Amino acid sequence: MAGNRTFSIIKPDATRRNLTGAVTKKLEDAGLRVIASKRIHMTREQAEGFYAVHKERPFFGELVDFMTSGPCVVQVLEGENAMQRNRDIMGATNPAEAAPGTIRAEFAESIEANSVHGSDSDENAEIEIAHFFTEDEIVG
Ligand code: IDP
Numbered sequence: 455m456a457g458n459r460t461f462s463i464i465k466p467d468a469t470r471r472n473l474t475g476a477v478t479k480k481l482e483d484a485g486l487r488v489i490a491s492k493r494i495h496m497t498r499e500q501a502e503g504f505y506a507v508h509k510e511r512p513f514f515g516e517l518v519d520f521m522t523s524g525p526c527v528v529q530v531l532e533g534e535n536a537m538q539r540n541r542d543i544m545g546a547t548n549p550a551e552a553a554p555g556t557i558r559a560e561f562a563e564s565i566e567a568n569s570v571h572g573s574d575s576d577e578n579a580e581i582e583i584a585h586f587f588t589e590d591e592i593v594g
Contacts, residue, residue, distance in 0.1 A: 461583045462572050464570060468569040469527060484540070490530035495524070530583050540572040543556060547568060
């Protein structure tokens with residue numbers, strides 16, 4: 455149902471430091487349930503397609519390099535107001551501005567290597583989920 459699912463990525467800086475469990479615990483403690491999860495190493499094509507909206511931004515090339523630098527864990531999260539709930543527990547893009555207790559405040563290394571992605575609208579959540587998962591891989 456719209457509003458109850460969102461899409462998350464645990465980024466390569468977090469998998470490299472073995473923080474998959476720690477990040478997931480933050481999500482679960484925030485009232486989100488992981489209803490699909492897989493560990494992938496994104497190809498450049500996948501990363502470029504996923505971040506196509508940022509194609510014109512000066513950091514696009516570096517962002518693609520970073521997202522393909524190691525494994526990611528892609529997840530579907532379920533919960534009341536899942537998109538906003540996830541954005542709240544993620545914290546601001548720049549960890550220096552992220553509220554205390556948020557994932558990025560606790561774990562992010564930089565504005566780029568900021569440990570997690572989360573969809574920024576319900577519409578984008580559905581598009582991003584479909585990018586990485588088939589419906590039969592999602593078990594609510
Ligand atoms: P969000 O992930 O908080 O939604 P966006 O503005 O959509 O933030 O940016 C997508 C991703 O691009 C960020 O999570 C971060 O990894 C990277 N990014 C954003 N701004 C910068 C920047 O100024 N320099 C380097 N990377 C950035």
